[in-house]
Amino acid sequence: MSRSFGPDSPETSREAEMEQQALRVTNLNKYFGGGFQYRKLVSWCLPVTANPPAVAHVLQDVSFEVGRGEVFGLIGANGSGKSTLVRVLSTLLLPDSGSVEVFGHDVVSAAGSVRALINRVSADPSFFRNMSAYENLLFFGRIYGLTPGEIRVLVPDVLRRLGFAEELAAEQMNHLSRGQQQKVAVARSFLTSPVMMLLDEPTTGLDPRSRRDVQRFIRDVQRDHDATILLTTHDMEEAEVLCDRISFIAGGRIVASGTPLALRERVARGRPVEEIDMEDVFMELTGHDLEEDEAPAEVAAHG
Amino acid sequence: MASFTNPMAAPRSSGPATLAWAFVERQTNLWKRYWAWELVWLVYGVVNTLAITFIAKEVEQAGIAGARDANDLVLFLLLGTLVWAYLSAVLDDISLVVTWERWEGTIEHTLMAPVPRWVHLVGMSVFGVLHAIVRTLLIFAIALPFFAVDFSQADWVAAAAVIAVGSLSIAGLGILAGVLPLLYPERGTQMSFMVQAVVLLISGVYYSVEVLPGWLQVFSYASPATYILDGIRGAIIGGDSVGEMAGTLGILALFGVLLVPFSVFVFAVAERWAKRTGKLKRQG
Numbered sequence A: 001m002s003r004s005f006g007p008d009s010p011e012t013s014r015e016a017e018m019e020q021q022a023l024r025v026t027n028l029n030k031y032f033g034g035g036f037q038y039r040k041l042v043s044w045c046l047p048v049t050a051n052p053p054a055v056a057h058v059l060q061d062v063s064f065e066v067g068r069g070e071v072f073g074l075i076g077a078n079g080s081g082k083s084t085l086v087r088v089l090s091t092l093l094l095p096d097s098g099s100v101e102v103f104g105h106d107v108v109s110a111a112g113s114v115r116a117l118i119n120r121v122s123a124d125p126s127f128f129r130n131m132s133a134y135e136n137l138l139f140f141g142r143i144y145g146l147t148p149g150e151i152r153v154l155v156p157d158v159l160r161r162l163g164f165a166e167e168l169a170a171e172q173m174n175h176l177s178r179g180q181q182q183k184v185a186v187a188r189s190f191l192t193s194p195v196m197m198l199l200d201e202p203t204t205g206l207d208p209r210s211r212r213d214v215q216r217f218i219r220d221v222q223r224d225h226d227a228t229i230l231l232t233t234h235d236m237e238e239a240e241v242l243c244d245r246i247s248f249i250a251g252g253r254i255v256a257s258g259t260p261l262a263l264r265e266r267v268a269r270g271r272p273v274e275e276i277d278m279e280d281v282f283m284e285l286t287g288h289d290l291e292e293d294e295a296p297a298e299v300a301a302h303g
Numbered sequence B: 001m002a003s004f005t006n007p008m009a010a011p012r013s014s015g016p017a018t019l020a021w022a023f024v025e026r027q028t029n030l031w032k033r034y035w036a037w038e039l040v041w042l043v044y045g046v047v048n049t050l051a052i053t054f055i056a057k058e059v060e061q062a063g064i065a066g067a068r069d070a071n072d073l074v075l076f077l078l079l080g081t082l083v084w085a086y087l088s089a090v091l092d093d094i095s096l097v098v099t100w101e102r103w104e105g106t107i108e109h110t111l112m113a114p115v116p117r118w119v120h121l122v123g124m125s126v127f128g129v130l131h132a133i134v135r136t137l138l139i140f141a142i143a144l145p146f147f148a149v150d151f152s153q154a155d156w157v158a159a160a161a162v163i164a165v166g167s168l169s170i171a172g173l174g175i176l177a178g179v180l181p182l183l184y185p186e187r188g189t190q191m192s193f194m195v196q197a198v199v200l201l202i203s204g205v206y207y208s209v210e211v212l213p214g215w216l217q218v219f220s221y222a223s224p225a226t227y228i229l230d231g232i233r234g235a236i237i238g239g240d241s242v243g244e245m246a247g248t249l250g251i252l253a254l255f256g257v258l259l260v261p262f263s264v265f266v267f268a269v270a271e272r273w274a275k276r277t278g279k280l281k282r283q284g
């Protein structure tokens, strides 16, 4: 069979399309628990009394796509699976089935290429607490291939834009307040100019002013630099301010997706959309209160 | 000029050596902050070296051995404790690679960086070796004035060659021990200390392996530390040259060439497993 690779051939258009899709998640499933039962090995001397450990189905057939340059929000209650999803995208957890592609690179088979494109802010700042903020940034910049010279130039700029007093960079991490640490965490990830940013509750624990600093910074970076952002949050207001598109996640499933306006319209039933509170939209579409913790679905076993 | 956030910028291409060095630099920064612990280990190392080497003096005073034999024993024990100080420092530094980052809470951010795992582990090993050399030399310098030992016959070049070649296989052992905390977040660190204890027993640190029961001696020959101790004692007490030590060096090189890739491979398998089962980290 002969194939043509002209400009309009399906192959090239598929490639072009892949270029456009920053993130493509297809039927992603993740289970926790279960595992190997050591007791079975010694069943001849120890009775196997314990029930087999429960398996939790934490991500259930999750599929979505994020276009290049888009800010995509993922909203869900505690325990709904947001961080688990972010970890799969960060190559820190392996999916049990389904696939995830970041700019066409598979997170499992091409983890190295994916890592070079992404960075992440997690809810807890996670630094070497006895090193200074600057030493931390130096290390985390260098392992992304930046030279000390580049880091020296970039750090003051990023910190200034986050409203972080530059003198504080010499302070030991554990002498900084939680909000200041979180700003250093944001600086750490933007320092490496990721094409895709995974922000897992980046503003949790910040005071209103710092929260605005960080939100403005995220918006600026996204607007000026064509970065794609996936943001998880509990904060509806934050989601509305920052996100082009939102998905609600509940019990490990994506229950609804769309622009904030479209989501409002889905529950409007004739009411003016501006009057509808986003929290109510969440409640109606997911059947959950955002404030309510979730327990993952347990399944007896999985193969 | 470096410009902040140019998303589709050409991929940065720091070579493996530069990336590995970032880990050495980080460990050095951490080490400076934890200098009080370094002091503790130094004092412990000196005291341990003295305490064990004084046993030789006791042997002489109690009339168990003559002055000449006792002096040989001083050197035998002194070298044993110093080599062990070195080996255990290397093993500690490398095998704590996961534990340390878990404790600091940085493990996810380090493991998701675009650094091949072998480069990461090489960086940690290089630091471990440099760190151990500094610490051991300090212990040596402080402990030496307590004993009248004669180094006139020592072949220092051969001793350095043994340490250089032997460190490869010790790094491999350290990486293997470092896999345990990856597999067992709760008790893995304790397990890696037990690995270290077993190496101490079987490698003839304070005695020749010949004094061990036969079945234990079998394990002695599987421990690279046995050949390192043999080599160092041969070079410093016996004055063996590099040429005379070719056999020992060859065995050590073989251990290194096999153990390092094997341990990196095992680490990669364990990392994959931890990522499949969610053992890396859970909070957040």
Ligand SMILES: Nc1ncnc2c1ncn2[C@@H]1O[C@H](COP(=O)(O)OP(=O)(O)OP(=O)(O)O)[C@@H](O)[C@H]1O
Pocket: A032, A033, A056, A058, A076, A077, A078, A079, A080, A081, A082, A083, A084, A085, A294, A295, A296, B277, B278, B279, B281, B282, B283, B284
């Ligand atoms: N490594 C793990 N091992 C076992 N269970 C896990 C692990 N990580 C997460 N879980 C479970 O998976 C479920 C989803 O957790 P996840 O952290 O993804 O929730 P989340 O949406 O990020 O919640 P939060 O808003 O509190 O951060 C929870 O029930 C949690 O207990």
Ligand SMILES: [Mg+2]
Pocket: A082, A083, A084, A123, A200, B284
């Ligand atoms: Mg979370």
